Amino acid sequence: MADKPRIKLPKEARKGEIIQIKTLVSHLMESGQRKDAQGKPIPRKIINKFTCEFNDKPVFSCVLEPAISANPYIQFDAKVDEEGTFKFAWTDDDGSVVMAEEKIALKA
């Protein structure tokens, strides 16, 4: 399904700094409202859930509906108190999950 997600966040942050994270994953987000050339409805197939964890603790997540645009773009913030790894996961209607990881270091 989806290609490698694109994630943008700083490589390092000061302790306690709030950073901005931008994510984009390629996905058609078929709404289930459209019809094909024969007039049959095209079944819904979307990313229905996105989660972000930092060092295995939840930071931000969302439940998505068909009213989310194709190639869902999600931007949010995270507070960095220690160095570690952000884990991102996008769950498809078909049960498959796209995962990605990004490391962040503390500024000396």
Add this chain to the structure above:
Amino acid sequence: MGAINRRQAFLLGGGFVALTVLPMAANAEPSNDAGEMIKKFTGGKEAAKGKITLDLPEIAENGNTVPLALTVESPMTAENYVKEVLFVADGNPNAGVATLMFTPMSGKAEASIRIRLAQTQNVIAVAKMSDGSLFTERKTVKVTIGGCGG
């Protein structure tokens, strides 16, 4: 003769009133289950105005990707933070848009997404705080080209 004419005139007038009032009533009422979704989210409690800032274009040329930015006023500490924000659109085939879940580790209750709007309608946000209090905000977006069917 005169009486009939008057009656006819009255009926005609009534017909016009019905014609003009009905579409207006339809516009005022959400055309989908937006109301029920909000009720389910709030547990039937009244949400206060305020704390939420919605950044949405006044006119969206393309309903397929409408940028939506949210900011909720909150210190975002372990004791006091924004837990969940529900987004519904009252003129889409399905009211649900997204539910965002924040934690104190979010640092700020801010997020941006891009949404689909089928027609000119209201986008409504309801925020649930960690202490259970509720806040709401809505914004009307005029849509030039709808972003659902096809």
